[in-house]
Amino acid sequence: MASNAVMEETLQILKDHKLRVTPQRHIILAYLVSHHNHPTVEIIRDALGKELPNMGASTIYNTLNTFVDHHLVVELQNGDGSTHYDYFGTPHYHAICTNCGRIVDVTYPGFSDTEKGLEKKTAEISGYMISGNHMEVYGLCPECQIKLGIKNNE
Amino acid sequence: MASNAVMEETLQILKDHKLRVTPQRHIILAYLVSHHNHPTVEIIRDALGKELPNMGASTIYNTLNTFVDHHLVVELQNGDGSTHYDYFGTPHYHAICTNCGRIVDVTYPGFSDTEKGLEKKTAEISGYMISGNHMEVYGLCPECQIKLGIKNNE
DNA sequence: TTAATAGATGAGAACCATTCCAATGTAATG
DNA sequence: CATTACATTGGAATGGTTCTCATCTATTAA
Structure with a gap:
């Protein structure tokens, strides 16, 4: 395996x-x-x-x-x-389907900056000593969009 | 009340x-x-x-x-x-203390853009039809930093 | 206002993912 | 090889959440 x-x-x-x-x-x-x-x-x-x-x-x-x-x-x-x-192993976040629960890994060039920016801002505002973050995005995966007969122009 | x-x-x-x-x-x-x-x-x-x-x-x-x-x-x-x-009621995210569990609301000017940017990128990459997101930042709250005797220059 | 009904509430049982426990087993150290 | 601190096991216990169903009620229509 x-x-x-x-x-x-x-x-x-x-x-x-x-x-x-x-x-x-x-x-x-x-x-x-x-x-x-x-x-x-x-x-x-x-x-x-x-x-x-x-x-x-x-x-x-x-x-x-x-x-x-x-x-x-x-x-x-x-x-x-x-x-x-x-x-x-490598920085990424997750897109989670609200219908079927499918989870996919997502990243893109510049994501690391977004992440660091959020952590820096948070530290300034909250006074927390930051050790990490989680970002998640919710929506319908492509399969469920078809399954549910939903168009993109809704 | x-x-x-x-x-x-x-x-x-x-x-x-x-x-x-x-x-x-x-x-x-x-x-x-x-x-x-x-x-x-x-x-x-x-x-x-x-x-x-x-x-x-x-x-x-x-x-x-x-x-x-x-x-x-x-x-x-x-x-x-x-x-x-x-x-x-209003867009914000959360800072969560990894030691005591304290949760505080956080937002800042421009957070909305960060959020929208993440959703747009995610839609492009994953094909998901996005409906929302959650962001969380973890760390030690000010009280726990003191309680644990941790300096900021660690 | 009243009648009808779809939907909400409440008490407790059931569920089940996760943790706890105590006994046994084993990886690391020297 | 002996020691020991730590990991593994399996089963019991835990506890947050859901389920069930009888009762109740907010809403709508007559």
């Missing part, structure tokens, strides 16, 4: 973050790095069930929470009731 | 959105419009307990979900496990 290159890369990521390397952490991180779906705990469990059949749900939750704490991964809600996770 | 002016205003808001006017909806919306805390269902229940002692939790959830559907209110998570609600 995950290539050797990914396995080496993720091993290094864990070491860089001083996280104890366990098979569970390694395989979960490799899955997140090599997949661009935005999986839930259940999806990860199903996907990795063959390789680590006895992996407990608690372990997946613990592992993901650890990754979130280390800013390797971000949490996303798309309205289906469970949390989705996304490896955050 | 809520002034007559707020009661008139909220009554009009409900009518404008073609929402059936009930005492529960009216008082909950008035509470949200006149308070700038970002309450949970529990906080709302406690605050309005004197005026409507028998108001069920389901009613508050139903009411808030209805308001969210009508884009009157937005949902916020600050990591304490429950959902916070915010009346969204």
Whole structure:
């Protein structure tokens, strides 16, 4: 599933973050790095069930929470009731379909400036010491626009 | 608690959105419009307990979900496990403390342009038909910076 | 004003994603 | 290899939110 290159890369990521390397952490991180779906705990469990059949749900939750704490991964809600996770290797944000929950990664040249500008302004106004941000944009994905028979000129 | 002016205003808001006017909806919306805390269902229940002692939790959830559907209110998570609600009368975003969960509203001249720019770019790149966005900035609030003994030059 | 009805409310049960717990297992250190 | 601090497991517990359905009511039409 995950290539050797990914396995080496993720091993290094864990070491860089001083996280104890366990098979569970390694395989979960490799899955997140090599997949661009935005999986839930259940999806990860199903996907990795063959390789680590006895992996407990608690372990997946613990592992993901650890990754979130280390800013390797971000949490996303798309309205289906469970949390989705996304490896955050390169800066981007998310467009989320309000009809089907589909999540896509988005970025563009200059996004980084937008982000930094928002953080700088926020620090000035609020006095917060900023450590990060989340931006999300909501709308209907192309498939749902067709499915719902909606025109662009509404 | 809520002034007559707020009661008139909220009554009009409900009518404008073609929402059936009930005492529960009216008082909950008035509470949200006149308070700038970002309450949970529990906080709302406690605050309005004197005026409507028998108001069920389901009613508050139903009411808030209805308001969210009508884009009157937005949902916020600050990591304490429950959902916070915010009346969204004027465009703004939120700074959320990663230590204590404190949420503050933020806006600045030009924020609207930032927002529109992000939505336009997203539509172009993703093909989504955009209906809204959420921006959040994370960091330590001034109180927690002091509490944790953190200097600004870290 | 009254009657009809679509929709809202309320109390509690049910749901289910997530966390907690205690016992066991294991990666890292020297 | 021994030590130890940390991770994993599976199941129980938690708790915020939704669901159910009987009751009630705001709204509309007659």
